Amino acid sequence: MTKPVNPSDATGRSITRRGLMLAGIQLGVVTTLALKLRSMQVEHAEEYRMLADGNSIKIRLLVPARGLIHDRNGIVIAGNEQNYRVTLTREEAGGDVEPVLRRLARLIPISDARMAELLDEFSRRSAITPIVLADRLTWEQFSSIAVNAPALAGVTPESGLSRVYPRAGDLAHVLGYVGPVSDYDLSKIENPDPVLMLPEFQLGKVGFEARMEDHLRGKAGARRVEVNSTGREMRQLSRQEGEQGATVQMTIDAQLQNYAAQRMGTESAAAVVIDCESGDILTICSSPSFDPNKFVRGISSSDYKALMNHDHRPLADKTVQGVYPPGSTFKMVTLLAGLEAEVINAGSRFYCPGYTTAGGRRFHCWSRGGHGSVDAIASLVHSCDVYYYELAQKVGIDRIAAMARRLGLGQRHDLPMSAVAEGIAPDRAWKQARHGQAWQVGDSLNASIGQGYVLASPLQLAVMTARLATGREVKPRLVRAIDGVPVATSDFSVLDIDSAILQVARNGMDAVVNSAIGTGRRVRIIREGWRMAGKSGTSQVRNITAAERARGVVSNSQLPWNRRDHALFVCYAPYQAPRYAVSVVVEHGGGGSSVAGPIARDILLFALNNGLPPLDAVPDDQRAAMEERHTAMHLFAPDAPRLTRA
Numbered sequence: 001m002t003k004p005v006n007p008s009d010a011t012g013r014s015i016t017r018r019g020l021m022l023a024g025i026q027l028g029v030v031t032t033l034a035l036k037l038r039s040m041q042v043e044h045a046e047e048y049r050m051l052a053d054g055n056s057i058k059i060r061l062l063v064p065a066r067g068l069i070h071d072r073n074g075i076v077i078a079g080n081e082q083n084y085r086v087t088l089t090r091e092e093a094g095g096d097v098e099p100v101l102r103r104l105a106r107l108i109p110i111s112d113a114r115m116a117e118l119l120d121e122f123s124r125r126s127a128i129t130p131i132v133l134a135d136r137l138t139w140e141q142f143s144s145i146a147v148n149a150p151a152l153a154g155v156t157p158e159s160g161l162s163r164v165y166p167r168a169g170d171l172a173h174v175l176g177y178v179g180p181v182s183d184y185d186l187s188k189i190e191n192p193d194p195v196l197m198l199p200e201f202q203l204g205k206v207g208f209e210a211r212m213e214d215h216l217r218g219k220a221g222a223r224r225v226e227v228n229s230t231g232r233e234m235r236q237l238s239r240q241e242g243e244q245g246a247t248v249q250m251t252i253d254a255q256l257q258n259y260a261a262q263r264m265g266t267e268s269a270a271a272v273v274i275d276c277e278s279g280d281i282l283t284i285c286s287s288p289s290f291d292p293n294k295f296v297r298g299i300s301s302s303d304y305k306a307l308m309n310h311d312h313r314p315l316a317d318k319t320v321q322g323v324y325p326p327g328s329t330f331k332m333v334t335l336l337a338g339l340e341a342e343v344i345n346a347g348s349r350f351y352c353p354g355y356t357t358a359g360g361r362r363f364h365c366w367s368r369g370g371h372g373s374v375d376a377i378a379s380l381v382h383s384c385d386v387y388y389y390e391l392a393q394k395v396g397i398d399r400i401a402a403m404a405r406r407l408g409l410g411q412r413h414d415l416p417m418s419a420v421a422e423g424i425a426p427d428r429a430w431k432q433a434r435h436g437q438a439w440q441v442g443d444s445l446n447a448s449i450g451q452g453y454v455l456a457s458p459l460q461l462a463v464m465t466a467r468l469a470t471g472r473e474v475k476p477r478l479v480r481a482i483d484g485v486p487v488a489t490s491d492f493s494v495l496d497i498d499s500a501i502l503q504v505a506r507n508g509m510d511a512v513v514n515s516a517i518g519t520g521r522r523v524r525i526i527r528e529g530w531r532m533a534g535k536s537g538t539s540q541v542r543n544i545t546a547a548e549r550a551r552g553v554v555s556n557s558q559l560p561w562n563r564r565d566h567a568l569f570v571c572y573a574p575y576q577a578p579r580y581a582v583s584v585v586v587e588h589g590g591g592g593s594s595v596a597g598p599i600a601r602d603i604l605l606f607a608l609n610n611g612l613p614p615l616d617a618v619p620d621d622q623r624a625a626m627e628e629r630h631t632a633m634h635l636f637a638p639d640a641p642r643l644t645r646a
Contacts, residue, residue: 056226057224057225057226057237058224058225059222059223059224060222060223060224060225061194061195061198061220061221061222062220062221062222062223062239062240062241062242063160063161063195063198063200063201063220063242064195064217064218064219064220064221064242064243064244064245065080065161065218065242065244065245066080066161066163066178066202066216066217066218066244066245067215067216067217067218067244067245067246067247067248068080068247068248069175069208069216069247069248069249069250070247070248070249070250071249071250071252071253071254071257072249072250072251072252072253072280072282072480073253073254073255074249075254075255076166077165077166077167077170077171077175077250077252077254078163078164078165078175078209079163079164079165079166080161080162080163080164081161081162081163081164082159082160082161082162083135083136083159083160083161083162083200084135084136084137084138084139084141084142084157084158084159085132085133085134085135085136085137085157085158085160085199085200086104086108086132086133086134086135086137086142086145086155086156086157086158087130087131087132087133087155087156087158087199087200088100088101088104088122088130088131088133088154088155088156089127089128089129089130089131089154089156090122090125090127090128090129090131090154091127091128091154092153092154093153093154093155094153094154095127097118097119097122097154098119100152100153100154100155101115101118101119101133103148103151103152104133104145104152104155107141107144107145107148108134108137108141108144108145110133110134118131118133129197129199130156130198130199131199132180132199132200133155135162135200135297136162136297142157142159145157158200160200162202162296162297163177163178163202163209163296164293164296165177165291165292165293165296167254167257167258167636168291168292168293169261169288169289169290169291169292170254170257170258170261170285170289170636171252171254171257172289172290172291172292173207173284173285173286173289173317173318173319174207174208174250174252174284174285174317174319174417174478175207175208175209175292176204176205176206176207176208176209176210176292176417176418177204177205177206177207177209177292177293177295177296178202178203178204178205178209178296179202179203179205179295179296180199180201180202180203181196181197181201181203185203193217193220194220195217195220198220202296204216205295206418207317207417207418208250208416208417208478210418211416211417211418212248212416212479215245215246215248215482216245216246216248217245218242218243218244218245218246219242219243220242221239221240221241221242221243222239222240223237223238223239223240224237224238224239225237246482246483247482247483247484248479248481248482249479249480249481249482250478250479250480251275251278251280251281251282251477251478251479251480252281252282252283252284252478253282253283253607254636255611255635255636256273256282256283256603256606256607257282257283257284257285258635258636259603259606259612259633259635260273260283260285260603260606261285261287261289262633262634262635263599263602263603263629264285264287264584264586264599265287266287266288266312267287267586267587267589267595267599268287268288268311268312268313268318268586268587268588269286269287269318269584269585269586269587269589269596269599270285270286270287270318270319270322270458270584270585271283271284271285271287271319271458271582271583271584271599271600271603272284272285272319272458272459272461272462272582272583273462273580273581273582273603273604273607274462274463274465274466274474274476274580274581274582275579275580276466276469276470276474276572276578276579276580276581277579278477278489279466279474279475279476279477279489279492280476280477280480281415281459281476281477281478282580282607283603283607284319284320284417284459284478285319286316286317286318286319286322287312287318288310288312288314289314290307290314290315311561311562312587317417317418317419318458318585318587319457319458319459320415320417320419320420320421320457320458320459321418321419321420321421321457322421322457322458322585322587323421323423323424323455323456323457324455324456324457324458324539324566324568324585324587325450325451325452325454325455325539325540325566326409326450326454326455326456326461326537326539326568327449327450327451327537327538327539327540327566327568327592328383328449328450328535328536328537328538328568328592329450329461329464329535329536329537329568329569329570329583329592330404330409330447330448330449330450330454330456330537331379331380331383331388331448331449331450331535332380332464332468332505332508332509332535333400333403333404333407333409333464334388334391334392334395334400334403334447334448334449335376335379335380335388335391335504335505335508336403336407336497336501336502336505337395337399337400337402337403338391338394338395339376339501339504340399340403340497340498340501341394341395341399343391343394343395344376344391344394345376346375346376346377346504347375347376348375348376349373349374349375350373350374350379350386350387350390350391351372351373351374351386352365352367352370352371352372352373352374352384352385352386352387353370353386354367354368354369354370354386355370355386356386356389356390356445358389358393358441358442358445359440359441359442361442363385363386363389363442363445364385365384365385365386366383366385366538367382367384370386371384371386371387374387376504376508377504377507377508377511379508380505380508380509380511380512380535381508381511381512381515381517381518381519382517382519383512383519383535383536385449388445388448388449389445389448389449391448392444392445392447392448393441393444393445396444397426397427397428397439397443397444397447398427398428400427400444400447400448401425401426401427401430401447402427403497404425404454405425406467406495406496406497407463407464407467407468407495408460408463408464408467408474409423409425409454409456409460409461409464410422410423410424410425410426410456410460411423411425411460413459413460413463413475413476415459415476415477415478416478416479417478420457420459421457423455423456423457423460424453424454424455424456425454426443426447426452426453426454427439430453431443431453450537450539451539451540458583458584458585459476459583461568461570461583461585462476462570462581462582462583463475463476463581464570465570465571465572465581465582465583466572466578466581467495468502468505468506468509468572469506469533469572469578469581470492470578471494471495471497471499471502472492472493472494472495473492473493473494473495474492474581475490475492477489506533506575508535509533509534509535509571510531510533510575512533512534512535512536513532513533513534513571514531514532514533519536519593520534520535520536520569520593520597522593522594522597522598522619522622523569523593523597523598523600523601524601524619525573525601525604525605525617525618526616526617526618526619527614527616527617529574530573530574530605530608530617531573531574531575531576532571532572532573532574532575532601532604533571533572533573533575534569534570534571534572534597534600534601535569535570535571536567536568536569536591536592536593536596536597537567537568537569537570537592537596538565538566538567538568538590538591538592539565539566539568540565541562541563541564541565541566541588542563556588556590556591557590561588562588563588564588564589564590565588565589565590565591566585566586566587566588566589567585567586567589567590567591567592567594567595567596568583568584568585568586568592568596569582569583569584569592569593569596569597569599569600570582570583570584570600571597571600571601571604572604573604573608574608579607579608580604580607580608582600582603582604582607583600584596584597584599584600584603586599601618602626605617605618612630612635613626613630615627
């Protein structure tokens, strides 16, 4: 017979097991605490003793080296150079910084005005924020401060890197520049990186430097230092270097950019060169330029005032921010719209007596005597305005605007540059929305020849030319690789424009330059295999009034510079196998063929030759002038140093 189980015995055994488990857990916790206490009291005793002694261990962030920027051939166009500076932290100076500044002024020059600026800045900034007192010190000044550091509480001499632009003004507009972080910069960032608070940190302000900031900034390092009661650094306990920013390779060809800048000279102008196959922007140059190094170092008020007051606007990036009436360079757009709508064909003719009448107004052709009967090709060869006045009334503005947008006008191209303009490809809906007015027939006539409301940037005109030349939706790009990893390119889709229609426009552009009567014949390329197609444009800034004509003012050259017409030229080559597309705008330059055309042709030749344009590529009577121009240029050597990561 089985003996019954006593419930009290089972309960007792269960309690005993739980008790043992709890005891084991308690023992483990006690053992862990004991080991931790031993570690703190024995192994790390000195470290914690210092931490407890007046909070004397400080963590200081280390500014990472900014990433380098190379051109497509590996030439450094934005690098870093050694910079000696001195900073002061108010908290470590005991709260009163003026006596320290007075003592420091015995070692390095600090003017009364600079002293007042510093005192004001210290009053506005946090007591724990280091303020740069002076930078770009000489080695002698830096050494003198270091030797006298015990008597300068809170003062820290530092050696670091500062941005430098070896090509000075050549790429100022596209690269932009860096500068110290301002309160305004911080106000735009929701959760600013702590490294932005460091006095020596340089932030991308405008241009490529600003748009690529996340790649170029890098990651901060840190060092643990022991300081005494006065804030003087006693020793470094540990150091972890920061991570340098990425090396970014642009599509820009620095040599071609340099040539374009010098070829435009003192003109207020812009030039853009696009590789038709890849969309790479080889040159995007605005003239006149400025030295971005001055902004990095702190530009003087006199230098800045001179830039601001210059009538050629050197601080403005005319390549993407400037928008201009495209003038006759827009005529290919109107022509394609008419051909596609089948209101004309290549052989359709309009008669040009020198003007046309519409809406009770007389619209003049640039040739007051007229061109007679012209077809599609002749309309481009002679740049006949009346042909396009007549065509615009048949095709309508909405079709013209739609064609313009397909060719890259009236849209903002996504590039890492500042304030890229959208331009205007106007239609009926646009005018109603913008001005609250109905579209008029006169608006169509003005738009048909690239005047009126139509506006385009040099970048957009280069894109338009590349798309016309290739029949593909060429999209511009500026970044070629990041840290050696190529940025993927996509195959450009074929434009939704019949190839036969595009060929009519190409034939017209070819005839403009290469026919015996073309308006651009003087800028033709005669070397075999480099045949160029192009179109000039002259966009009115203002009309010459009847009163001015009565006084004898009949040409641009008789007007003040800022009231003259803009000169434009677009072109591509080789004609049969397009490789490069170029646009040039010369503000208030006058004639497109005579002013902008030669500049565009020479820049295109440099791209084709991968060096100075060969003299045998231009007509005989132009070679001496070209050689003279080249002799006067100060071009950068093609074997300029190619720096590695700093």
